Each structure stands twice: as structure tokens, then as C-alpha cells.
Amino acid sequence: MQGHPPRRGGLRVVGKAHRKTDATAKVTGATRFADDLFLPRMLYAKLLRSPHPHARIVRIDPSRALALAGVKAVLTGKDLPIPFGILPVSQDEHALALDKARFVGDPVAGVAAVSEEIATAALDLIAVEYEPLRPVRDALDAVAHPEPRIHAYGDGGNLHKLINLEFGDVEEAFTAADLVREDLLFFDGNTHLPMEQHAAAADWSADGKLTLWSSTQTPHYVHRALAQVLELAPARIRVIATPNGGAFGGKSDPFSHELVVAKLAMVTGRPVKITLTREEVFYCHRGRHPTLMWVKTGVKRDGSITGMHFKSLLDGGGYGSYGVASTYYTGALQTVTYHVPRYKFQGARAFTSKPPCGPKRGHGTPQPRFALEVHLDKIAEQLGIDPAELRLKHLVPPNSLTANWLRIGTMGLGACIEKVVAGSGWKEKFRKLPDGKGIGLACSSYITGAGLPIYWNPMPHSGVQLKCDRGGGVTVFCGSTEIGQGSDSILAIIVAEVLGLDPFDIAIVTGDTDLTPVDLGSYSSRVTLMTGHAAIQAAERARDVIARHAAQKLGIPPERAAFADARVFDVERPEHGLTFGEAVQLAEAAEGTVGTVGSYTPPPSAGKYRGAGVGPSPAYSYSACVAEVDVDAATGIVRVPKIWIAHDVGRCINAATVMGQIEGSVYMGLGEALMEEMAYRGNRNVMHKIPSLLEYKSPTTLEMCDVVTYVVEDPDPNGPFGAKECGQGPLLPVPPAVANAVYDAVGVRIDEVPITPEKVFKALRRKAKGEEPRYGPDRFPDILWPEPIRVPPPWEGGDGTATDGGGRARTGKVVAVARETVRGS
Amino acid sequence: MPDTKAKIALELNGEPVEVAFAPHKTLLEVLREDLGLTGTKHGCELGECGTCTVLVDGVPVLSCLVLGLACAGRRVKTVEGMAEGGKLHPLQHAFAELGAAQCGYCTPAFLLAAEALLAANPRPTRDDIKQALAGNLCRCTGYIKIYEAVEWAAAQLRGEDAQPAREVLYGHP
Numbered sequence: 001m002q003g004h005p006p007r008r009g010g011l012r013v014v015g016k017a018h019r020k021t022d023a024t025a026k027v028t029g030a031t032r033f034a035d036d037l038f039l040p041r042m043l044y045a046k047l048l049r050s051p052h053p054h055a056r057i058v059r060i061d062p063s064r065a066l067a068l069a070g071v072k073a074v075l076t077g078k079d080l081p082i083p084f085g086i087l088p089v090s091q092d093e094h095a096l097a098l099d100k101a102r103f104v105g106d107p108v109a110g111v112a113a114v115s116e117e118i119a120t121a122a123l124d125l126i127a128v129e130y131e132p133l134r135p136v137r138d139a140l141d142a143v144a145h146p147e148p149r150i151h152a153y154g155d156g157g158n159l160h161k162l163i164n165l166e167f168g169d170v171e172e173a174f175t176a177a178d179l180v181r182e183d184l185l186f187f188d189g190n191t192h193l194p195m196e197q198h199a200a201a202a203d204w205s206a207d208g209k210l211t212l213w214s215s216t217q218t219p220h221y222v223h224r225a226l227a228q229v230l231e232l233a234p235a236r237i238r239v240i241a242t243p244n245g246g247a248f249g250g251k252s253d254p255f256s257h258e259l260v261v262a263k264l265a266m267v268t269g270r271p272v273k274i275t276l277t278r279e280e281v282f283y284c285h286r287g288r289h290p291t292l293m294w295v296k297t298g299v300k301r302d303g304s305i306t307g308m309h310f311k312s313l314l315d316g317g318g319y320g321s322y323g324v325a326s327t328y329y330t331g332a333l334q335t336v337t338y339h340v341p342r343y344k345f346q347g348a349r350a351f352t353s354k355p356p357c358g359p360k361r362g363h364g365t366p367q368p369r370f371a372l373e374v375h376l377d378k379i380a381e382q383l384g385i386d387p388a389e390l391r392l393k394h395l396v397p398p399n400s401l402t403a404n405w406l407r408i409g410t411m412g413l414g415a416c417i418e419k420v421v422a423g424s425g426w427k428e429k430f431r432k433l434p435d436g437k438g439i440g441l442a443c444s445s446y447i448t449g450a451g452l453p454i455y456w457n458p459m460p461h462s463g464v465q466l467k468c469d470r471g472g473g474v475t476v477f478c479g480s481t482e483i484g485q486g487s488d489s490i491l492a493i494i495v496a497e498v499l500g501l502d503p504f505d506i507a508i509v510t511g512d513t514d515l516t517p518v519d520l521g522s523y524s525s526r527v528t529l530m531t532g533h534a535a536i537q538a539a540e541r542a543r544d545v546i547a548r549h550a551a552q553k554l555g556i557p558p559e560r561a562a563f564a565d566a567r568v569f570d571v572e573r574p575e576h577g578l579t580f581g582e583a584v585q586l587a588e589a590a591e592g593t594v595g596t597v598g599s600y601t602p603p604p605s606a607g608k609y610r611g612a613g614v615g616p617s618p619a620y621s622y623s624a625c626v627a628e629v630d631v632d633a634a635t636g637i638v639r640v641p642k643i644w645i646a647h648d649v650g651r652c653i654n655a656a657t658v659m660g661q662i663e664g665s666v667y668m669g670l671g672e673a674l675m676e677e678m679a680y681r682g683n684r685n686v687m688h689k690i691p692s693l694l695e696y697k698s699p700t701t702l703e704m705c706d707v708v709t710y711v712v713e714d715p716d717p718n719g720p721f722g723a724k725e726c727g728q729g730p731l732l733p734v735p736p737a738v739a740n741a742v743y744d745a746v747g748v749r750i751d752e753v754p755i756t757p758e759k760v761f762k763a764l765r766r767k768a769k770g771e772e773p774r775y776g777p778d779r780f781p782d783i784l785w786p787e788p789i790r791v792p793p794p795w796e797g798g799d800g801t802a803t804d805g806g807g808r809a810r811t812g813k814v815v816a817v818a819r820e821t822v823r824g825s
Numbered sequence: 826m827p828d829t830k831a832k833i834a835l836e837l838n839g840e841p842v843e844v845a846f847a848p849h850k851t852l853l854e855v856l857r858e859d860l861g862l863t864g865t866k867h868g869c870e871l872g873e874c875g876t877c878t879v880l881v882d883g884v885p886v887l888s889c890l891v892l893g894l895a896c897a898g899r900r901v902k903t904v905e906g907m908a909e910g911g912k913l914h915p916l917q918h919a920f921a922e923l924g925a926a927q928c929g930y931c932t933p934a935f936l937l938a939a940e941a942l943l944a945a946n947p948r949p950t951r952d953d954i955k956q957a958l959a960g961n962l963c964r965c966t967g968y969i970k971i972y973e974a975v976e977w978a979a980a981q982l983r984g985e986d987a988q989p990a991r992e993v994l995y996g997h998p
Contacts, residue, residue, distance in 0.1 A: 195928070660966060
């Protein structure tokens with residue numbers, strides 16, 4: 001599908017700042033979140049969770065719990081024995097642990113009772129005998145200890161996934177460089193922390209139909225998991241995604257509690273609801289993977305890159321989740337900002353005895369972006385080039401292919417850099433501020449949806465149905481999920497634009513597998529682009545039908561029928577027209593109910609090698625960020641008074657929500673930069689230290705910085721009206737910009753986030769002693785990588801396929817299957 | 826668990842109300858479960874996040890830390906009581922127009938904390954707003970649109986014909 005040029009008279013609705021269609025409900029408390037559902041005769045469910053990080057379950061005896069007055073059912077692993085998982089290659093979860101518990105908090109039993117208090121009391125009466133196994137503390141521990149294995153599958157020992165991709169000979173590229181630099185960096189894990197705790201309610205009707213309401217970003221995948229685990233026909237399951245009270249990727253896996261509450265409803269014949277406690281939300285996690293990274297880059301004196309070699313080691317936690325995709329993502333987007341002619345990526349994901357990691361805002365890319373942008377800052381200093389200039393001189397050209405065969409469309413990074421450099425007074429401040437004050441710059445890019453779906457299939461990624469009412473109203477049905485980002489409004493605005501209506505005359509029905517066509521879900525910044533295209537197609541089809549009959553009535557050719565201000569009129573005589581409702585009535589009288597459909601499938605990817613499924617996107621957004629910091633050398637405390645951020649969004653559909661997404665991304669990036677971390681006790685118990693909102697530090701109003709936002713618009717032919725994403729990309733440059741600013745302020749490199757006072761203080765002490773003024777990791781472990789998959793970059797010939805399969809590990813074990821089924825997320 | 830319900834009378838959103846509930850219940854639970862007012866949300870139920878903020882006698886309190894019994898005879902205001910006669914409170918209007926409510930989950934609490942601020946201080950500085958809202962966490966907005974909405978609503982409540990600056994909604998040129 002190609003671009004949509006502005007209609008006659010330009011855009012009337014798209015691009016303006018609109019109140020969101022659901023805003024009034026949200027400010028009046030009328031929005032019904034999942035835990036706001038109270039159904040007649042409803043039971044309450046609770047989960048018993050493992051107190052051990054890694055243990056075999058020897059025996060579970062629920063009899064005493066079942067005997068407690070008010071308890072209606074108890075489930076254990078054997079009641080739900082079919083495994084599931086978001087990725088086809090990682091079907092490694094059970095609704096309730098079947099034979100082993102893999103982290104402290106792994107659910108092992110579920111109870112339904114007439115009250116939450118009784119359900120909670122019943123948990124204490126379930127007797128579980130565990131045989132503790134050696135836990136795996138972190139990724140380094142997993143590399144060092146292949147046994148005992150957490151899972152029986154994967155790429156050997158406690159390594160879940162190994163990736164080795166080579167796009168040209170990087171060693172040769174390093175010999176051609178004037179400077180070759182290596183750096184080691186670490187990005188600690190952190191979590192989504194949505195204000196709403198996950199909740200789900202299920203109802204089983206006597207005619208064998210299950211309804212699940214859940215705070216999920218991905219009702220389609222929950223629908224699939226329910227059918228698989230409960231062995232029900234998908235046609236008998238209805239999943240309704242309630243408005244999410246924040247998600248950020250934390251509600252995009254099918255979860256244990258959703259399956260358990262559904263099964264409990266089936267067993268008891270009564271509605272059952274579960275609402276997780278805040279502590280339990282930390283156990284659901286699926287947040288940022290702690291990632292150790294090594295990067296080696298060769299550059300010429302002018303800063304042009306000759307080649308780059310990047311290694312990442314991800315701490316995956318106890319289950320696969322999106323982890324295989326996350327691992328690919330730590331190596332996918334290094335090439336889309338600055339020209340990298342040769343590139344090698346080696347990535348490994350370890351299983352560890354902690355809550356599973358997965359997709360958090362930026363999915364797998366904030367970590368390598370932090371590493372790359374800090375690394376470039378050091379290279380710029382060594383070359384004596386201003387870091388902004390270094391970046392500006394070597395931007396990836398628009399409409400080009402990268403070394404790893406990603407197809408770049410519009411590319412607004414140069415404009416973004418210029419905005420933040422000018423706005424922040426960069427040239428007057430960089431290396432010129434007084435001691436303790438610093439300024440840092442970093443850039444980034446992010447996908448606007450993945451090019452391929454999680455489950456390989458040739459069907460559209462997004463579908464829209466549209467119904468025109470005789471009264472002039474229009475209803476849009478779409479499987480997309482409103483998680484606060486404003487996706488419902490995007491549908492309303494786009495349909496309003498095409499049909500010449502007011503967005504508030506459009507009713508939106510979303511996130512309901514019975515009522516709406518499939519949209520894959522609110523993740524990977526795909527929703528505006530994909531639902532937008534589907535909505536345009538459906539609306540244009542409706543417009544064509546209506547125009548045909550309105551034109552006949554007006555005595556004009558259909559192409560002269562214009563749609564605006566809820567009227568259909570002769571574009572050459574605007575006063576000669578009908579109301580939209582009258583036009584719909586004419587069309588309905590002639591052709592029957594006016595209903596249309598639209599759908600969207602992304603363009604094919606350029607890369608055809610195994611692993612090429614992660615990274616391709618219809619369009620890449622770009623961001624540039626300048627951060628100013630104050631560092632207190634006595635305490636190591638870093639304060640960030642102000643951030644300048646410029647984001648290339650292609651085109652705003654709703655300017656107000658674009659601003660909100662950019663500011664929210666900066667906020668979340670700031671939290672990750674300074675304070676947010678999933679901290680575990682250092683001993684072998686691998687207990688979460690701080691599963692609470694008080695102890696897990698996130699920025700309050702007192703820590704949040706001022707933000708100066710620049711919206712760069714350069715419509716992308718692949719975006720609806722030219723739009724690209726804005727919900728994740730602007731997070732990425734914030735942590736490296738802060739790290740680079742800390743160096744500018746006090747001359748120490750903090751090669752690790754979060755940049756806590758302790759780390760800054762330790763680095764300052766080292767500096768004072770004449771040691772290396774740095775805090776960060778000191779080694780990347782030896783990993784037995786499989787033979788690389790070699791793919792020549794576009795400028796070295798080839799067609800995006802691998803020149804050799806490289807599918808065999810050195811051990812001789814077949815690592816890769818014939819068709820990699822993980823395509824992206 | 827006591828099986829005898831306690832009964833109290835209070836003023837809720839300007840109206841007298843009687844309610845019976847298990848005496849161990851918090852105000853949060855009484856509002857949501859016994860009075861059906863689910864506009865008041867919870868994020869931790871430990872007094873850490875501010876999401877359950879309501880006004881008791883005009884003062885913001887964490888309803889997860891207040892016993893329902895302690896509210897006998899008190900004046901309680903929840904988000905459901907902010908709009909009058911089908912017309913949004915200026916704070917609600919400003920939050921909606923500027924996108925200060927994204928997911929909307931923390932929004933009722935921010936609205937009530939802001940209402941208490943503006944009742945005490947009709948002309949708050951940006952720092953006053955930050956201090957007043959420092960006990961409320963929001964993960965979506967970065968707080969910026971919330972500050973801007975409070976400032977706009979404050980101006981409207983003072984009777985000024987204020988409009989948000991263009992860069993609030995469209996960014997800097």
C-alpha cells in the first residue's frame with residue numbers, strides 16, 4: 001500500500017491536536033478497567049507462588065484448602081498441562097508449574113473462593129513439597145553453569161538462544177580503519193510498572209462459551225493461548241481487552257492468571273476474577289532484559305565507520321517469553337542511524353532463575369542504543385570531532401538498504417539533531433560548562449511495527465470493519481487495543497478525515513475478538529501505521545459507495561463528490577450537496593447496508609536470511625536528544641534539569657497524543673537512566689529485593705525534568721498520511737544522552753545504567769586516585785557461538801540471502817530449524 | 826474475619842449516604858465494593874503510589890490507608906463527584922483536552938489532588954504543582970501535560986480567558 005496524498009483542500013482533521021475519544025470517560029472515572037468489573041455470583045481467585053527460585057515440585061496436596069468454607073475450586077499444574085508461550089519457538093510456560101518452579105513467584109496453584117480473603121487464606125492450606133535445585137543467578141552464572149538446566153530445550157546448557165550473523169568481513173574493515181575502539185557496557189533490567197495491576201475476569205456460560213475480560217495489550221494472542229491450553233474451539237472463546245491502565249509491553253504475553261481464571265470459571269460454572277497485587281506484577285514482569293554488551297567499531301579520521309562488531313548477552317529469566325525476538329533486537333537496529341558498511345552481531349540469551357524478561361517499551365533496542373551512543377561519544381572525543389557533527393556527517397541516507405538488509409524510507413535524524421543542537425545551545429555548552437554541569441547528546445531509531453507477524457501466516461496484520469448508519473454516524477470495528485496511547489482516537493481521526501466527519505461522530509469498537517477483526521495487538525509501535533492503513537482502506541471504500549449515489553442525486557460525476565463538514569457536495573459548487581446521513585441513506589437504498597472492510601499487510605522484507613524477520617519495518621522513526629545534568633561530586637547524585645528531544649514522526653495524526661507519547665518516553669527513559677532497576681538479592685536465593693512501588697524507584701514530579709519537544713514531520717510513503725511511530729523511539733536516546741552528559745560534567749564514564757549515585761561516586765573515587773575514571777563491566781564471557789550466517793551487504797553483491805547456511809553449532813548440534821518461525825514482535 | 830457488618834453515615838460527593846461493610850475494610854474497598862464507585866483506583870494498596878487518592882473533608886488522603894469506619898460523619902469526595910450537572914470541572918476539561926490522561930488510571934487521583942491544591946492556592950507556580958502532586962505516580966505522561974492542565978484549569982477557575990500555548994500541543998518550532 002502506498003501513500004495517501006492530502007485530499008482536496010488539504011487535511012482537515014489529521015495533524016491537529018484532538019481530545020482523545022475516550023478522554024471524557026477517563027477524567028470522570030467512567031472507564032471500566034478489568035478490576036472494575038463485578039459480575040453477579042462472582043468468585044475471586046488467588047495464585048500460590050513458588051518461594052523457591054528453582055525447585056522440582058515433588059507433591060502438591062490441596063485437600064485442606066478445598067475443605068475451607070467458601071473455597072470453590074483449587075487448580076494445580078496437572079489441571080492445565082498443555083504448555084504455551086507467546087512465540088512458537090518458546091512454548092515453555094504452563095499456567096501452573098507442572099514439574100518445576102523456575103523463579104520466586106512462579107505460580108503453582110490457583111484457588112477460587114467466594115471472597116478474596118478466603119482465597120488468600122486457602123493458599124496457606126495448600127501443601128507443596130519442593131526439592132530445591134541450584135538456581136541460576138544471572139547470565140554470567142548461566143554461562144558458567146550449564147547444569148542443572150532450567151529448561152530442557154534451547155541452544156545448550158542454560159543458554160536459550162545463540163545468534164551469529166555476519167554482514168561482510170568486519171575484521172578486514174577494522175584493518176582499514178584509522179581508529180578501532182572496543183567498549184563494554186551493561187544495561188540493567190527494569191520493569192514496566194503500569195499503575196494498573198494486571199486483572200482478568202472470566203465467565204463460562206452453560207452453552208459452552210468462555211468470555212475473558214483482561215487488561216491485555218494482545219487479545220488475539222490471549223485468544224490463541226486460551227484455545228490451545230483449554231482445548232476449546234476458538235469460536236467458543238471471546239476475549240475482551242479492557243482499557244489498559246498502562247502497559248508498556250508488560251501486558252503483551254498471555255499470562256498464567258488469564259488461563260487460570262478461565263479454567264476456574266469453567267470448573268465452578270461461576271464468573272471468576274483475579275487482580276494481581278503489586279508484588280505479583282513484579283513476578284509477571286517481562287520487562288527489560290539485563291544486557292551485557294561489547295562493541296568494537298573501526299572508524300576513519302573523519303568519523304566514518306568502516307565496520308562494527310556487536311555482542312550482547314541477555315539475562316532472560318525463567319521463561320522464553322518474547323526473548324528470542326528480544327535477542328535479535330539487541331543486534332538489529334545498530335545499522336539504521338549511521339552508515340555501517342560491514343556489521344557482525346552475536347547475541348545470546350540465558351535462562352536464569354528470575355521472573356521472565358520480555359518486551360518493554362523499545363523492546364531489546366534501548367540497551368544496544370545506550371551502548372552504541374556512549375561508544376560513539378568516546379570515539380568522537382578520541383577523533384576530536386564534535387559528537388553532533390560526527391553523527392550528522394555519517395547519517396544513513398533515506399531510501400536505502402542497510403548492511404543487514406533493512407529498508408530505510410524517510411530519515412529525519414539530521415533534522416532532529418539540528419533541532420536539539422540549536423535549541424539546547426549545544427555549541428556554547430559542550431565541554432564548556434563549569435565543573436559539575438554537563439551536556440550530552442544521543443540519537444536513536446525505532447521500528448513502526450514489525451514487518452512479519454509472530455506466527456507466520458499470509459494474512460493481514462490489521463483489519464477494520466466500518467458501518468455507516470442512516471443517521472450519519474459511523475462505527476469502526478478493529479481488534480486494536482487501547483492502552484492509553486490513543487489508538488482508538490487514531491481510528492476516529494483517520495475515518496473522520498476520509499469521510500469528512502467530526503471524529504466524535506465516529507463510534508469506536510476495539511479489542512473484542514467476537515466483535516472486531518484481528519489486529520495483532522498494541523506492541524512494536526505498529527498500531528497507528530497498521531490500523532491506520534486498514535481504516536483508510538475501509539473508509540475509502542465506504543466513501544466510494546456513498547459518492548456514487550450522492551453524485552447521482554446531485555447530477556455530477558462521482559469524482560466531483562467531496563466529503564467535509566458532515567456533508568457530501570459538488571467540489572465545484574460546495575453549496576450544492578447533501579448531508580452525510582442523506583448520502584448514506586441513498587447508498588443504503590440502492591445497495592443495502594453500507595459496510596466495508598479494510599486491511600493491512602506490511603511490504604515484504606529485503607533480507608531473506610534466517611533471522612531477517614526481526615528488524616524490518618514499514619518505516620523507521622528517528623529521535624535526537626540533548627540532556628543537561630548537574631552532578632554532585634560529594635554524593636554522586638545526578639540531577640537532570642532539562643532535556644531537549646526531537647522526534648521524526650513522519651506526520652502527526654493527533655498532535656496532542658504525539659506530544660504525550662514523546663514526553664512520556666522521555667520520562668521513562670529518564671527513570672531507566674537514573675534509578676529504575678529490577679534488583680535481586682545477591683545470594684543464591686535470587687529473591688526480588690524490592691517488589692513494591694516505594695522501593696522500585698521511578699521518577700516522581702520532583703525528579704522529572706523539563707522537556708523541550710520538537711516534532712519533525714517528513715511524511716513517509718509507507719505511513720498512513722505519512723505517519724511513523726512515536727510511542728517508543730523517543731525513550732531510546734535518553735539514557736545514553738544522560739551518560740554522555742555525566743562525562744561532560746565530571747569526566748567519568750558510567751558505562752552502565754541505571755546511573756546511580758553509588759556508581760558515579762565510585763568512578764569519581766577512581767578518577768581521584770588516578771585510576772581509569774569509569775564504572776562499568778570488565779569482561780564479556782567466552783561463549784561458544786554457532787558458525788555465523790554470512791550475508792553479503794547490498795553493496796557487496798548478493799540478494800539478501802545467506803551465502804552459507806551456518807546453521808550448525810561447533811558442537812555439531814543443529815541450532816537452527818529449517819524455517820525460523822520467530823519473525824518479530 | 827468478622828461476619829458482622831458495620832454501618833456508617835457520611836457525606837459522599839455532596840449527598841448523605843449510609844453504607845454497611847465488613848469493619849476491616851479500607852475506604853478504598855468500601856468505595857469500590859460497597860458503594861460501586863470504581864472511579865477510585867488502586868496501584869499498590871500500601872500507600873506508595875497515590876493512585877487511590879480521594880478527598881476527605883477537602884484534604885487528599887490515600888483511601889487504601891484509611892479505614893472505612895474512620896469516615897463516619899466525614900465529607901468524602903471522589904472523581905465521580907467532580908463534574909456538576911453534566912459539566913466537567915475545569916480540571917477534568919483541561920486534563921481531557923491536553924492529554925493529561927493517557928491510560929487514565931492515575932487520573933482520578935491527580936484530579937483530586939490538584940483540586941485540593943487549587944482550593945488552597947488559586948495561583949500555584951510550577952513548583953507548587955510539583956510539590957502538591959509529588960505523592961502521585963504516573964507512568965504515561967511524564968507529568969508535563971498534567972502540570973500544563975493544572976495551570977490552564979487554575980487560570981480558568983480564576984476567570985481568565987486562557988488558552989494553552991501552541992507548543993504545549995504541537996511542540997516547539
